[in-house]
Amino acid sequence: MLARATLAAPTATSLARWEVRLKLIGLLCLVFAFAGVNDVRLLPVMLATAFVVYRLSSLPFRYLISRLKVPGIFLVALAVVLPLFSGETVIAQFGPVALRLEGTVSFVSIAARFVSIITVATVLFATTPMPTLVRAMNSLGLPPLLGDMLLFTYRYIFQLAEDLSRARTAARLRGADLGSVRSVKTTAYIIGSLLIRSNWQAERVLAAMTLRGYGASRARSPRHAPQAWDVAGLVACVALAAVLALFPVLVL
Amino acid sequence: MHVPDGIVPVSVAAGGFAAAGGVTWLSLRKIERAHTVPRNGVPKASLLTAVFFMASLIHFPVPPTSVHLVLSGLMGVVLGWYAFPAILVGLFLQAVMFQHGGLTTLGVNACIIGIPALLAHRVFTLRTRFGARRRAAGTAALGFVAAFVAVALGAAAASLLIVTTVPAHLDAVVERTAVTALLFAHVPLGVIEGMFTAIVVLFLLRVQPGLLEERF
Numbered sequence: 001m002l003a004r005a006t007l008a009a010p011t012a013t014s015l016a017r018w019e020v021r022l023k024l025i026g027l028l029c030l031v032f033a034f035a036g037v038n039d040v041r042l043l044p045v046m047l048a049t050a051f052v053v054y055r056l057s058s059l060p061f062r063y064l065i066s067r068l069k070v071p072g073i074f075l076v077a078l079a080v081v082l083p084l085f086s087g088e089t090v091i092a093q094f095g096p097v098a099l100r101l102e103g104t105v106s107f108v109s110i111a112a113r114f115v116s117i118i119t120v121a122t123v124l125f126a127t128t129p130m131p132t133l134v135r136a137m138n139s140l141g142l143p144p145l146l147g148d149m150l151l152f153t154y155r156y157i158f159q160l161a162e163d164l165s166r167a168r169t170a171a172r173l174r175g176a177d178l179g180s181v182r183s184v185k186t187t188a189y190i191i192g193s194l195l196i197r198s199n200w201q202a203e204r205v206l207a208a209m210t211l212r213g214y215g216a217s218r219a220r221s222p223r224h225a226p227q228a229w230d231v232a233g234l235v236a237c238v239a240l241a242a243v244l245a246l247f248p249v250l251v252l
Numbered sequence: 253m254h255v256p257d258g259i260v261p262v263s264v265a266a267g268g269f270a271a272a273g274g275v276t277w278l279s280l281r282k283i284e285r286a287h288t289v290p291r292n293g294v295p296k297a298s299l300l301t302a303v304f305f306m307a308s309l310i311h312f313p314v315p316p317t318s319v320h321l322v323l324s325g326l327m328g329v330v331l332g333w334y335a336f337p338a339i340l341v342g343l344f345l346q347a348v349m350f351q352h353g354g355l356t357t358l359g360v361n362a363c364i365i366g367i368p369a370l371l372a373h374r375v376f377t378l379r380t381r382f383g384a385r386r387r388a389a390g391t392a393a394l395g396f397v398a399a400f401v402a403v404a405l406g407a408a409a410a411s412l413l414i415v416t417t418v419p420a421h422l423d424a425v426v427e428r429t430a431v432t433a434l435l436f437a438h439v440p441l442g443v444i445e446g447m448f449t450a451i452v453v454l455f456l457l458r459v460q461p462g463l464l465e466e467r468f
Contacts, residue, residue: 035356036262071256071351085426121257121355124346133337143280145291150341152298153305157345160302181312184444188451191307195330195452196460198303202296209295233449 015057016127019230020136026237027053027124033241040105042247043112048115049240057123067122068115075111082107130154156198164193191208253322253403253438254346254361257354260417268360275336275366282333297331301338303346307325312444319441324365324406325399326449328372330456330463334457335373339366368405376453384422391457391464392450399449400442407438 015023030049037046054064087102125133131151138147167190168178176186204235243250260268289295294311304323311320328335344354353361376396382390411434456463 031355032262032265033255038261045379061433066354067351071354074256074259078268081430089427110258115258116255116355117257117349117356121348135352143276145280145283145294146276146337146341148291148294149298149301149337150344152295153301153338153341154345156302157305160299160306179313181444184447185451187310189450191303191448191453192452192455192459194303194306195300195456198299199296199460199463202299205295205299206292210292214291 013056013058013127014229014233015053015123018127018233019226020128020132021123021140022226022230022234023128023142024133024136026234027120029238029241031117031124034113034120036245037113038109039248039251040109041246043109046114046116046244050119053123054119057127059123059126063126064119064122068118070211071114071118075114078107078110082110087139160194160198161163164190167193253406254343255352255357255364255410255413256351257356259354260357260358260360260413264413265356265409269359270359272340272359272362272366275363275370276340279333279336279370282391283337286333286415293334297334297338298341300330301327301342304338305342308342308346311316315385319444320447321448322403322406323359323445324369324439325372325402325445326394326452328369328402328454329376329395329398329449331369332373333367333370336362336366336385339369356409364406364409365402365414367404368409371405388454388457392454395453395458396450402444402445403438403445404435407435407442411435411438429440 018026030053034050037043054061071233083099085096085100085103087100087104089097089101091101091104092099128136134142134147134151137150138144148205168187171186171190172178177183184214214234276344280324287367304327308321308323324335324339327338331338340358343353343361343365347355347358376394379387379390411431415430415434453464
């Protein structure tokens with residue numbers, strides 16, 4: 001599962017080279033503007049924007065599909081509930097089952113927002129290495145303690161995934177049936193052991209980091225002055241986000 | 253219990269960020285007051301967060317489906333005030349790496365899972381009232397209660413939020429039925445999490461009790 005979550009994104013694209021702080025602000029503006037879209041007329045514009053951003057990233061479409069699979073289960077549940085139970089205007093009747101207009105519109109809006117937001121978020125995180133992203137978030141005001149926790153956790157997730165997998169394999173080889181509810185006790189012991197080992201490891205890590213000067217001063221992130229096209233990208237994203245957000249006001 | 257992107261109105265998402273920002277500020281303030289060098293606790297809190305992150309990917313079969321652990325109660329019990337920032341970090345990574353939850357709903361999800369974790373921490377601190385003879389039984393019982401309460405509160409908040417904000421045209425009866433159904437669907441998860449947390453805290457009490465005492 002962790003392997004699916006990581007991808008060596010193409011680095012030669014303009015999106016991968018976009019100044020990280022401006023990319024973060026620009027794409028997050030788009031994401032939050034998408035979250036606020038309720039007008040059905042804006043849905044094609046939103047989907048087209050997400051599609052263009054994804055094309056610019058040169059990421060493979062298979063990757064996007066794989067990202068949509070897990071949360072898509074929730075969408076499938078909504079596809080059943082909303083069109084069949086929400087609203088009063090019946091647009092089609094199949095025996096006892098009625099398809100309702102209001103629920104269908106609600107579902108289409110949610111699905112479009114969901115796909116657009118995940119598409120743009122995928123571009124943001126697949127084209128920016130996590131350490132670079134966290135440094136940018138720190139420089140934009142994220143508390144240092146949160147930034148450090150984010151980086152540390154990200155750093156050790158992969159190691160702990162291997163440790164957990166090894167411990168579960170060992171338990172299975174000793175005859176544990178980890179596929180049933182009865183395995184709660186075995187799994188709890190495995191997690192308890194991992195907690196204790198991680199606690200010891202953390203003490204060693206802190207000692208090593210202190211020797212290297214951790215906490216003495218904040219490392220300054222290397223910054224390069226944004227180029228004109230970096231700013232142009234930000235302006236385009238913010239302008240589009242503003243149009244999407246203000247559309248209901250502008251039309252009225 | 254994770255609310256995905258695109259579901260809740262942007263005003264609710266913004267409110268979630270405001271609330272999560274407030275609780276994060278409070279947590280960081282409590283951490284800073286409790287430690288001379290707050291950042292010394294970062295490696296430990298992060299490594300334990302990584303363990304919880306991995307453990308939350310473990311599924312248990314509950315026919316006809318399966319449930320995955322949330323571990324908000326156990327995080328509150330072990331991490332104390334670090335639990336809320338840890339949950340925020342964990343949810344961010346889950347949203348970025350697996351699309352569990354969402355980016356725009358990060359604040360809402362952090363409140364749904366993180367605030368019950370802090371309450372679980374408060375519940376678990378009651379164990380100091382048990383005498384030495386009943387320490388183990390009291391620890392296990394409070395571990396169970398803390399985890400069950402954390403799951404129940406989180407499930408109630410998530411169910412109410414989803415049902416009341418998504419379909420504007422659902423009638424009151426359907427809405428009430430949906431909330432009740434969602435809540436009952438989380439009962440097996442609450443029981444499993446309760447058992448899991450009780451076993452883990454008993455294990456820690458026997459092997460490394462300091463992990464339940466210290467607030468690094």
